[in-house]
Amino acid sequence: MAGRVKEFNEFRERMDKRILETDHRAIKRFYAVDTLTYEPGALDAKAKEMLGLVASMVLRCDDCISYHIQECKKEGVTDAEMFDVFSVALTVGGSIVIPHLRRAVTFLDELNSNEGE
Amino acid sequence: MAGRVKEFNEFRERMDKRILETDHRAIKRFYAVDTLTYEPGALDAKAKEMLGLVASMVLRCDDCISYHIQECKKEGVTDAEMFDVFSVALTVGGSIVIPHLRRAVTFLDELNSNEGE
Amino acid sequence: MAGRVKEFNEFRERMDKRILETDHRAIKRFYAVDTLTYEPGALDAKAKEMLGLVASMVLRCDDCISYHIQECKKEGVTDAEMFDVFSVALTVGGSIVIPHLRRAVTFLDELNSNEGE
Amino acid sequence: MAGRVKEFNEFRERMDKRILETDHRAIKRFYAVDTLTYEPGALDAKAKEMLGLVASMVLRCDDCISYHIQECKKEGVTDAEMFDVFSVALTVGGSIVIPHLRRAVTFLDELNSNEGE
Amino acid sequence: MAGRVKEFNEFRERMDKRILETDHRAIKRFYAVDTLTYEPGALDAKAKEMLGLVASMVLRCDDCISYHIQECKKEGVTDAEMFDVFSVALTVGGSIVIPHLRRAVTFLDELNSNEGE
Amino acid sequence: MAGRVKEFNEFRERMDKRILETDHRAIKRFYAVDTLTYEPGALDAKAKEMLGLVASMVLRCDDCISYHIQECKKEGVTDAEMFDVFSVALTVGGSIVIPHLRRAVTFLDELNSNEGE
Numbered sequence: 001m002a003g004r005v006k007e008f009n010e011f012r013e014r015m016d017k018r019i020l021e022t023d024h025r026a027i028k029r030f031y032a033v034d035t036l037t038y039e040p041g042a043l044d045a046k047a048k049e050m051l052g053l054v055a056s057m058v059l060r061c062d063d064c065i066s067y068h069i070q071e072c073k074k075e076g077v078t079d080a081e082m083f084d085v086f087s088v089a090l091t092v093g094g095s096i097v098i099p100h101l102r103r104a105v106t107f108l109d110e111l112n113s114n115e116g117e
Numbered sequence: 118m119a120g121r122v123k124e125f126n127e128f129r130e131r132m133d134k135r136i137l138e139t140d141h142r143a144i145k146r147f148y149a150v151d152t153l154t155y156e157p158g159a160l161d162a163k164a165k166e167m168l169g170l171v172a173s174m175v176l177r178c179d180d181c182i183s184y185h186i187q188e189c190k191k192e193g194v195t196d197a198e199m200f201d202v203f204s205v206a207l208t209v210g211g212s213i214v215i216p217h218l219r220r221a222v223t224f225l226d227e228l229n230s231n232e233g234e
Numbered sequence: 235m236a237g238r239v240k241e242f243n244e245f246r247e248r249m250d251k252r253i254l255e256t257d258h259r260a261i262k263r264f265y266a267v268d269t270l271t272y273e274p275g276a277l278d279a280k281a282k283e284m285l286g287l288v289a290s291m292v293l294r295c296d297d298c299i300s301y302h303i304q305e306c307k308k309e310g311v312t313d314a315e316m317f318d319v320f321s322v323a324l325t326v327g328g329s330i331v332i333p334h335l336r337r338a339v340t341f342l343d344e345l346n347s348n349e350g351e
Numbered sequence: 352m353a354g355r356v357k358e359f360n361e362f363r364e365r366m367d368k369r370i371l372e373t374d375h376r377a378i379k380r381f382y383a384v385d386t387l388t389y390e391p392g393a394l395d396a397k398a399k400e401m402l403g404l405v406a407s408m409v410l411r412c413d414d415c416i417s418y419h420i421q422e423c424k425k426e427g428v429t430d431a432e433m434f435d436v437f438s439v440a441l442t443v444g445g446s447i448v449i450p451h452l453r454r455a456v457t458f459l460d461e462l463n464s465n466e467g468e
Numbered sequence: 469m470a471g472r473v474k475e476f477n478e479f480r481e482r483m484d485k486r487i488l489e490t491d492h493r494a495i496k497r498f499y500a501v502d503t504l505t506y507e508p509g510a511l512d513a514k515a516k517e518m519l520g521l522v523a524s525m526v527l528r529c530d531d532c533i534s535y536h537i538q539e540c541k542k543e544g545v546t547d548a549e550m551f552d553v554f555s556v557a558l559t560v561g562g563s564i565v566i567p568h569l570r571r572a573v574t575f576l577d578e579l580n581s582n583e584g585e
Numbered sequence: 586m587a588g589r590v591k592e593f594n595e596f597r598e599r600m601d602k603r604i605l606e607t608d609h610r611a612i613k614r615f616y617a618v619d620t621l622t623y624e625p626g627a628l629d630a631k632a633k634e635m636l637g638l639v640a641s642m643v644l645r646c647d648d649c650i651s652y653h654i655q656e657c658k659k660e661g662v663t664d665a666e667m668f669d670v671f672s673v674a675l676t677v678g679g680s681i682v683i684p685h686l687r688r689a690v691t692f693l694d695e696l697n698s699n700e701g702e
Contacts, residue, residue, distance in 0.1 A: 015570035018577075026271045026555040033267055034563045037208040037260045042197035047164065048205055054168045055175045055209040056564065058445075060646070061528070063567035064209075080159035087611040088165060091154040092172040092181075094409075094445025095619045096641065099648035102600035109603075132453035135460075143438040143622045150618055151446045154611045173447065175562075177295070178411070180450035204260040211526075211562025212268045213290065216297035219249035226252075271559040276548035281515065282556060285522045289560040292523045292681075294412070298560075314510035321377040322516055325505040326523040326532075328643075328679025329385045330407065333414035336366035343369075377505045384501055388494045388676040393665035398632065399673055402639045406677040409640045415677075431627035439633055442622040443640040443649075483687035486694075494672040502680045524681065529645070531684035 005110050008066055038071070046075035050085050057089030060100050066107045073111060082108060122227050125183055155188070163192035167202050174206030177217050183224045190228060199225060239344050242300055272305070280309035284319050291323030294334050300341045307345060316342060356461050359417055389422070397426035401436050408440030411451050417458045424462060433459060473578050476534055506539070514543035518553050525557030528568050534575045541579060550576060590695050593651055623656070631660035635670050642674030645685050651692045658696060667693060 020028055038048045049071045056064035072082060086104065090097050137145055155165045166188045173181035189199060203221065207214050254262055272282045283305045290298035306316060320338065324331050371379055389399045400422045407415035423433060437455065441448050488496055506516045517539045524532035540550060554572065558565050605613055623633045634656045641649035657667060671689065675682050 012570065015573060019569065019573055022551055024275075024551045024555055026267055026275075027551065027558060029263070029267045029270060030555075030558050030563075033260055033263045034208055034566075036263060037204055041201050041204075041258075041260075042195065043167075043201040047167070048201065050160075050164070051167065051171045051202060051205040052209060055171050055205060058172045058176055058447075059209070059564045061564050061567060064564055078159065083607055083609045083612065084158050084160040084165065085168060087154055087158075087609055087615075088168040088172060090445075090612060090615050091151055092169060092176070092445050092447055094441075094443050094448070095615075096409075096443055096644045096646050096649055097445070098619075099646060101604065102597065105600060105604055129453065132456060136452065136456055139434055141434045141438055141626075143618055143626075144434065144441060146614070146618045146621060147438075147441050147446075150611055150614045151449075153614060158609075158611075175564075176447045178447050178450060181447055200256055200258045200261065204258055204264075207261060207264050207562075209562050209564055211558075211560050211565070212264075213293045213295050213298055213526075213560055214562070215268075216295060218253065219246065222249060222253055268559055271555055275552050275555075276546065277518075277552040281518070282552065284511075284515070285518065285553060285556040286560060288519045288523050289526045289556060292679075293526055293560070312510065317373055317375045317378065318509050318511040318516065319519060321375055321381075321505055321509075322519040322523060324378060324381050324679075325502055326520060326527070326679050326681055328675075328677050328682070329381075330410045330412050330415055330643075330677055331679070332385075333412060335370065336363065336414075339366060339370055375509075377501055377509075380497070380501045380504060384494055384497045385676055387497060388672055392492075392494075392669050392672075393663065394635075394669040398635070399669065401628075401632070402635065402670060402673040403677060405636045406639050406643045406673060409644055410677070429627065435626050435628040435633065436636060438622055438626075439636040439640060442619055443637060443644070480687065483690060487686065487690055490668055492668045492672055495668065495675060498672075498675050498680075502683075527681045529681050529684060532681055 003110060003114075004107070005066075005070075005114060008063070009070075012063070012067070044075075046072070046077060049075050050077060050081070053082075054085050054089050054092075057086065057097055057100060057104070058093035060093070060097065062100060062103050065100060065104050069104060069108050070111065079108070079112070120227060120231075121224070122183075122187075122231060125180070126187075129180070129184070161192075163189070163194060166192050167194060167198070170199075171202050171206050171209075174203065174214055174217060174221070175210035177210070177214065179217060179220055182217060182221050186221060186225050187228065196225070196229070237344060237348075239300075239304075239341070239348060242297070243304075246297070246301070278309075280306070280311060283309050284311060284315070287316075288319050288323050288326075291320065291331055291334060291338070292327035294327070294331065296334060296337050299334060299338050303338060303342050304345065313342070313346070354461060354465075356417075356421075356458070356465060359414070360421075363414070363418070395426075397423070397428060400426050401428060401432070404433075405436050405440050405443075408437065408448055408451060408455070409444035411444070411448065413451060413454055416451060416455050420455060420459050421462065430459070430463070471578060471582075473534075473538075473575070473582060476531070477538075480531070480535070512543075514540070514545060517543050518545060518549070521550075522553050522557050522560075525554065525565055525568060525572070526561035528561070528565065530568060530571050533568060533572050537572060537576050538579065547576070547580070588695060588699075589692070590651075590655075590699060593648070594655075597648070597652070629660075631657070631662060634660050635662060635666070638667075639670050639674050639677075642671065642682055642685060642689070643678035645678070645682065647685060647688055650685060650689050654689060654693050655696065664693070664697070 053068035053072055056068050086101055170185035173185050287302035290302050404419035404423055407419050437452055521536035521540055524536050554569055638653035638657055641653050671686055
């Protein structure tokens with residue numbers, strides 16, 4: 001795990017730890033719901049992660065996009081499937097999504113290149 | 118097809134016809150891209166319609182939600198799978214999604230009840 | 235409780251019941267977090283309901299606005315305080331908030347008029 | 352002025368009057384800024400109303416869209432120019448704009464039909 | 469005042485000065501309304517700054533969040549109260565708010581650490 | 586072309602090339618529609634670029650704002666006209682637009698300063 005990917009994950013984990021240590025009940029339970037949401041149910045984890053990815057793209061949150069791309073890859077989403085998700089996000093969300101798409105592909109390329117190491 | 122479902126589809130079809138008859142090139146091509154986006158590719162139509170549904174929910178567009186619920190049912194998405202999609206939308210988009218969820222379930226119930234007729 | 239206020243509350247309660255009866259774990263827990271969020275903590279319920287109201291206004295969700303206006307009144311928020319909340323929403327969210335402000339004031343007036351009955 | 356157009360304008364005017372009568376300083380001044388914004392400056396009123404229209408469409412506020420369509424017509428924007436504005440909104444904002452586009456064209460058609468009376 | 473906090477405030481002040489020097493009437497008056505909005509009225513400045521903070525979080529604007537955290541601290545908002553505000557933002561706005569929450573807490577921690585100097 | 590302007594354009598061009606090379610039909614056609622949208626029609630390219638700019642500002646996408654400022658300048662939009670566009674964005678979109686306005690003016694100043702070289 002290298003470069004921006006590593007930095008992204010370390011910041012995320014450090015701050016989530018910091019936030020949960022405040023022991024704020026509603027915030028802690030929100031985090032628990034967030035985890036529960038992506039566990040396999042009627043849909044499997046792969047389908048759910050793709051749903052999380054497209055939702056993040058149309059809402060245009062780069063960190064959420066990076067996170068779900070990472071989880072999608074863990075669940076076996078191929079690059080071709082990933083671009084189908086990107087395509088739905090682009091059509092539904094419009095050209096305003098394009099800058100986020102550029103950064104998403106940059107992140108995906110970095111993930112793929114790290115795998116080869 | 119009865120009640121709100123029928124009214125929704127008739128308005129949609131009449132206005133799309135009206136809009137496309139203006140023969141505005143960029144608008145017509147946008148509509149064509151919109152259709153193309155949900156055709157089977159690396160992901161099948163069922164997966165793509167679920168992506169369209171979750172994107173519509175977090176962007177909180179009732180008509181888009183109704184439309185994709187309808188298309189999801191055509192592609193064989195079960196009610197249990199539909200609620201998994203709703204759940205991702207709710208977690209990603211927050212409680213602001215709840216009023217749209219209520220209307221989505223109302224529409225789904227009406228679709229299901231029309232089927233039984 | 236009359237007119238639109240009554241209709242609004244009945245629809246909300248009927249559909250929440252319908253949604254929770256599906257027994258979808260993540261959705262049920264989300265609803266529980268939603269309730270927990272507005273319970274008194276470092277801030278009292280009145281302060282939290284005003285936060286919920288302003289958040290609903292800038293995100294422009296009429297049903298959420300109606301709900302929080304109702305809860306604000308239960309917690310003793312005066313009309314003058316309510317307009318201070320509206321003012322922050324208007325400045326932060328821009329003129330796009332105005333149509334929602336018009337409907338919010340309509341709902342508030344109806345609530346106030348029901349009280350006098 | 353007939354049907355939905357009339358109803359829309361009456362509600363808008365009645366509620367704006369009601370809101371301004373509270374004499375809330377920040378809200379009143381916001382309304383004044385809103386008016387000032389569309390007065391001719393480096394750009395003329397026609398250009399500014401088209402800007403207001405496209406902004407309302409990508410933010411997906413039906414009442415704001417109706418209002419600016421009406422103002423655009425007063426400033427001499429032709430239907431062909433109006434559809435160019437719609438096209439930019441559709442491309443920037445995505446397919447989520449389509450239901451608002453359908454209602455925008457319905458409103459425009461009603462305005463045009465009222466003129467002929 | 470150190471690091472990111474200092475840089476943030478210097479950029480903000482320099483650019484606001486640059487923007488106001490253009491002497492654009494509507495922009496200048498918007499800035500005046502913005503200031504007026506947070507002055508004590510029916511609600512005190514502390515309550516209004518918390519409203520500004522939660523609105524900024526659900527609209528997901530990091531700079532606005534940083535600014536209102538800073539103003540909240542000036543008005544005596546405690547860290548426990550701040551997390552109650554964060555909690556409302558998270559529940560209303562959904563998991564898409566989490567990356568902004570992480571950066572908000574980073575900024576708050578930096579503010580608190582500067583105070584100790 | 587220097588500094589951030591150059592970096593911005595190089596990243597944009599490199600990633601658009603990378604994305605289009607995947608040969609994803611719906612994504613490629615979306616890009617084509619995006620280009621087509623700004624070609625002169627009932628409105629000229631200058632008017633359309635200003636529409637693209639205000640839409641980008643209220644949707645708060647810094648990269649889209651930078652891009653359209655650049656295109657506006659190519660089409661002969663003066664700084665005074667640009668600030669009229671900014672003003673509409675600020676009024677419609679609210680104070681949440683201000684941080685994007687600061688960065689927009691920074692970008693515009695850099696463009697203007699590069700011209701003088």
